[in-house]
Amino acid sequence: MTSSTALPYAVVIEDNSLLAELLGNHLEEQLQWACTRFDNADDALVHLLQCQEAPALVVTDHLMPGQLRGGELAQMLLQRWPELPMVITSGYGYEITTTLPPQVIFLQKPWTLDEVDSAVRLARARQAGD
Template sequence: MISDATGYEPITGKVVIVEDDALMQSILVDMFMDLGADCEAFVTADDALIHLMQSRTVCALLVTDYTLPGQLDGRELACMVRQRWPEMPVIVTTGYGSEVGKDLPPGVAFLQKPWSIDLMVNTASGLMSGFSTP
């Protein structure tokens, strides 16, 4: 995905990706793995939340689509994550309009699709620069 990752800061730790589009999910996983992250990918926010609550590893970053199948959408997942793990960096993406970004909790980054790899990596790096695992 990223043919030469030397221009980017490494992204380490576990990145949880929630994306129901298989191609977009694959792009995100490949991109973050190329930068050094360990990725877990889910199709629904419900499954991702269960994983986060059961995991013994602190998640370094959550990237979620806004519109997802299941009970929870990406906004609800972002709200729950910010309540339970307020220091966890969160990025919400969508192709359905920038007004979605106005409805997110403080500290959650919003990226309108289609985003560039540079924008995603720089946003993730910026959010994670203040993140530390206990």
């Protein structure tokens, strides 16, 4: 999937299948990228550690089934790919933002697709150093 000729891809990690489909389809339509979906951070981490190249974007829920939370996944992935654009979503309070790396964008649930677009633009701008 991640060869040098492959399209850029986004990874969506969301345990709510409706939200995962909505978010993944929207990112595919907006960015014209492939989108890989996972319902937990554990499986996403295994997949991403097998990839040679970083995805173009990771959007993850914070609280999901499994061992890892979104914030922990972000810290692990940023150790490997420090410039990786990431958005973390949560329907819970803002206390999560105190433990996130500064380059990770927090998006409060419920979100709109316009808010998703803004968060993605901001995450990609931070990656570019803007």
